Amino acid sequence: MSPAAEKDYAVQMRGISKYFGAFCALNNVQLSVEKGSIHALLGENGAGKSTLMNILYGLYQADTGEIIINGQRENIKNPNTAIKLGIGMVHQHFMLVEPFTVTQNIMLGMEKTRFGGIMDEAATRVEVQELSQRYGLYIDPDAKVEDISVGMQQRVEILKALYRGAEILILDEPTAVLTPQEIGELIHIMRKLAEDGKTIIIITHKLGEIKQSADYCTIIRRGVYIDTVDVQQVDETQLASMMVGREVKLTVQKEAAHPGPAVLDIQDLTVEDSRGIDRVRKLSLQVHAGEILGIAGIDGNGQKELIEAIMNMVPAKTGKILVQGKEIQNHAPADTLDAGVSTIPEDRHKHGLVLDFTVAENFVIENFKKVPYSSRGILNLKEIRSHADELIEKFDVRPAGCAPNPVRGLSGGNQQKLIIAREVDNNPHVLIAVQPTRGLDVGAIEYVHKALIEARDQGKAVLLVSLELDEIMDVSDRIAVIYNGTIVDILEAAGADENHIGLLMAGGKKE
Amino acid sequence: MFSNILLAVTITFMYAAPLILTALGGVVCERSGVVNIGLEGMMVIGAFAGACVGYYSANPWAGFLAAGLAGGTLAVLHAVASVTFKANQTVSGVALNFIGPGLSLFLCRMFFDGATMSKPVPRQMPKLALGGVFSIDVTFIIAILFTALTWFILYKTKWGLRLRAVGEHPAAADTLGVNVYAVRYAAIILSGMLAGFGGASQSLAVVSLFTPTVISGQGFIAMAAVIFGKWTPHGAFLACIIFAFAQAMVVMLGGGASSISPQLLSMLPYLLTILVLVLFVGKAVAPKANGVPYEKGAR
C-alpha cells in the first residue's frame, strides 16, 4: 500500500489478535476505513466484531497488531486516548446512567468546571443544545435518562461522542432496539454526519441495513478476517454466505399450520408494574393449538408484563387468563406449570438456569419433586442422571455426557438447547418462547426455530415474543402487534407487510 | 422539664456524632458501588487510635486525626480486596471486623501494659457549653460540617458526579474515561477515614477511653442509617439523629427514675432500627452497581 493512499484512511487496523485466556477471539484481523465513509462490520454473534471495536476504542488491548489513525501509528491504552484521537463509540447496550439527566450523562468525564471542581451544568447545557440542533439530534437536555425513549437514548449516546469531538464514530448494533421508522431516521442522521466529514463504523448482522446505509463492508467470521467489499457490488445472499461460511436459507422452512381450538385465552388482562403504572391494558388474545402466534412490538410495550402475568410471576389487576378453559390468573407460578404452560424465558442466565447447578440438576428444576426424580422428599440421583443423559442425546446438547458438569461451562447455544429440551419434555399445552434466539449464532437460531415449529406440528399452542421483526415474520403463523399494552392488530403472517407492522409497532393507525 | 429536654438534645447530639460520621462514610462508599460492612471494624480502630494518640499526646485533636488515618489505612485492605481482587465485599468486610478489633486490642495491650482498656485521655474533644445542662460536642459540629461537605461534593462537583456514575453504571463511566478503580479506591479510603473519625468521636467525646466494647454495633446502626437515609448524606444524617435519640432515651430513662428495666431499654435503638427499616426500606433504591465488583469487559 502506498503512503499516499494511506492518507485517505481514517482507521487502519493490521494483524490484530486478541486472546481471552486460551480462547482466541481475533486472529490476525485487518480493517481499513476510508475517511467520510460509512463502513459496516459484518459477522455473526461472537465473530469478534465488538471485540475488534473495543480494541479500537481502548477498552481492550490487542495482544498483537497495530492501529493507525489518520496515518499515525497509535497506542490506544484506554478510552481517554481514543477520545483524544477523535474516536467515539455508541455501545449496543447503552452506556447511560439512568438517574442522571441527559446533560449530566453527556458531560460525565469531561465536565466544565469552575474553581477546579465545581460543575458548570448550565454552560454544558447550551453547548449540548447547539450540537443537537446542528445534526438534527433532538433531545431534552433536562430529562432523566430513565424517563426518555430508547430512540432518544441513542441520540444522547451519539451526542456524547460528538461532544467529545468525535470524528470517527463506532455504532455497535445501533438498530437492534429501533422501529423501522426510527431506523430510517438513524440512517438519515448517519448520512448527514458522513457528509459533514465524519467517519462511521457500524457493527451489525443485519444485511438489509448494510445495503441501505453502508458504503463498504468488512466481514469477520469466528475471529478471522474474510473480506472487505464495496456494498454496491454484492447482494444480500453473497454477504450472508461470507458471514456464515456456507449458503444459508434466509427463510424458515415450514408447512402450513393446522390450528385447532384456542388453548390459551387471555381476556381483558390488565397488569401494572411495581410503580403502579398499567403496562398491559385490557389485552385480549387467543393462541390456538397447532399454531405459532408471534407478538411483534418494541421493547417495553407490555410484553414482559404479559408473559410474567401468564407465568404468575406478577398478579393480574383485572381480566382472566384461561388455559384449556381453566382460569390460572393470580395463582402461584407452579400452577401455571401444572396447567401445562412451559416457558423459554428471555434471560437464560437469570431466569432459565441455575448456572452453578449441574446440567442434570437443571433438567429437573421444575420436576424434582415428582416421581421418579424423588420420592418421599429424597432425591433419586440415578433417575435424575439418566433423565439428563436421555435429553442430552435427544436434543443434541453438547458436549455429550455433560450431565455432571455445571451449566455455566456450556456455550450459549447449548444452554438454550437445554432449556428447550426441558420445556418441550414437559409436553405442555402451551409453549411460550421469549426472545429465544437472542445472542445465538446462526446454527443455533435454526435449531431453535425448528424446535418451535416441531412443537407446533405436535399440536401445541406456541406463543413467540421477539423484538426481531424478521424472526416474528419468518416463524409465526399469525402476528399480533403489541403497542402500549394492548394488541393493536392481528395479521396473517403470510403476506404481511413489514413496513405496515413497523408502523403499528410505533403506534400508527391501522390502514 | 425544660432542662430535661435540653439534656435529651445534648445527649442525642453527642451520640449522633459517631453515627453520622460513620454513616457518611457508608454513603460515600456505597454510592461508589462498594458495600462496606467493615465500618464497624474501622470505627473500632479509629476509637483505639483516637484514645491512644489522645492519651500520649494529651491533645484530642491529634487523636482525632490519627483516628481518621487509622480508619483510612484499614480501608485500604477493603479496597485492595474488593476492587483489585474483586472479592466478595461482604466477606472482606467481615474480615475487617475481625482485623480491626483484633489489631486494636493487640496494640492496646502493647501500649497500655497488657490491659484491654486504654487509660482515660487527659482532655476530651471540647464541648461548647450553652448554659445549664445544654452543650454541644464539637464532634457534632464536625459531623454537620462533613454532612454539608459530602452533600456538596456528591451533587455539585465533578468528583461527585463521577462517583455516583461509578456506583450506578461503572461500565458507562469507564467508557467515558473515568477510572472506575481509582474512584472506588478513593471512596473506600474516604469512608474508612470518616468511620475512623466516627470511632474517635465515641472514644474522645462520648467516653474518654478505649474499651473492647466502646463500639458495640454502631457501625452496623450507621449502615442501617445509610439505607434509611436512601443513600443521601442529609438522609443518613437525619436517620442517625433518630437512632441517637433512641440511645439518649436509654440514658435518660435508665437513670433509675423509671420503672422500665434498663436491659429492655437498651434494646430500644436496635428495635427502632428494625422498625424503621420495616417501615421505609421498601421505598429505598440502592445504587444499581452496589456490591458488584467491576470487571472490564465483563459486560
Next chain:
Amino acid sequence: MKQIEKALRRPITGIFISIFMGLIVGAVVLAIAGYNPVAAYGAMLRGVFSKPKYMVQVLIRCTPLILTGLSISFAFKTGMFNIGAEGQAIIGMVTAVVVGYCVPLPPGIHFIVVAVASMTAAALWGAAVGLLKSRFGIHEVISGIMLNWIALYLNNYMIGMAWLKKPQTEASYEVLESSWIVMLQNWKTSTAGREWLLDGSHPILSDVLIKTDLNYGIFIAIAAAAVIWFILNRTTKGYEMRAVGAGSEAARFAGIRVDRNIVQSLAIAGALAGLAGAIVITGAMPHRITTLTAQPGYGFDGISVALMANTSPLGVIASALLFSGLQYGGSAIQAELGAPSEIINIVIGTIIFFIAMSGAFKMLADYLEKRRGRTDVQ
C-alpha cells in the same frame, strides 16, 4: 505449569494459602511487636498438643463452633448470610438454662427436651431474620446484627429475674445435673470412679475426665454435620434451598417458593445455632448464663469457621478444630511470652481476608494460562 493453574483454581488451595498467609502476617506482626514468632507459634503448638487435656479442651471448644459454623454454611448455601447466629446461640443458651433449671426431668430425656426447646426458640429467632428479608426486603446482615444485640439484652434481662438469678452473682442458677451431657459424669464423681481414676495407673484418662468437661456434644455436632450434608445434597428440600441460593430468580421461574425457602433456611440455621447454645450450657462448666457486656462470639467465630470450610458442611468439622486450636493455643502465647493473645484474631481476620480474595488465585491462574496460551500460539 498446567498443574499449578489447576491447583490454583481449587477452592481448597485458596484456603490453604489463606491459612498460610494468616500465619505469616501474624508472625510479621509479632516480630514487629518484638516477639519471636517461632517461639510464639511453638508455644501455641505446645499449648494444644503437649497434654491430652489440652486437646480435649480444643474438642470441647470446637463443638459449638461446628454447629454455628454449620448454621452459617447452611444459610450460605441458600444465599443468606446468617450473621445472626450469634444471637441465635444466645437464645439457645437462655432457653437451655430456663428449661434445664426449671423443668426437672430424668437424665437423657432432660437433655433432649432442653435441646429441642433451644432449637425451637433459636429457629424462631432465625426465622424472624428470614421474614424481615422476604417480607420487607431488609438485608439479613443488618437485622441479624440488631437481633444479636437484642438477644444479648434479653439474656441480661432474664438474669435479672428473681426466680432465675443466683443471689450474690451476676449469673443465673446452674442447670440441673440431669440435663448435663458430660461424659461419665456420675461415674467419675462417684467414689469408685475417683479411686480408679486417681490410682495413678490411668494418667491420660484421669487427666481428661477429671480436669475437663469432656462431653457427648462433639458426637452430636458431627451427626448434625452429616444430617445437614444429607439434607442439602440428597433431599428435595435441600435441592430447593440450593436452587434459591444459587439462582433465586431461576428458582422462582421454576415454581419454587423463594420467600418460604428463605424463612425455612434461616429457621434451620437458627436451630443449629440454638443447639450450639444448648450444648454450651449442658456440656461444660459453668452450666449457666452470665450477664453479658459483649457478644460471647459463638456466632461470629462460626462465620470464620464456615468461611474457612468454604461453606462445606463436612469441612466445617475440620475448620472448627483448626479455629479452636488456634484460639486455645493462642492463649498459651500470652501465658508463655506475654504477647497479646489477640494476635490470633489478627491471624484469623487475615485468613478470612485472603479467603475473600480467593478470586486473586483464580486471576493468577488465568494469567498463567494466558501466558502459556500465547506462547503456545507463537
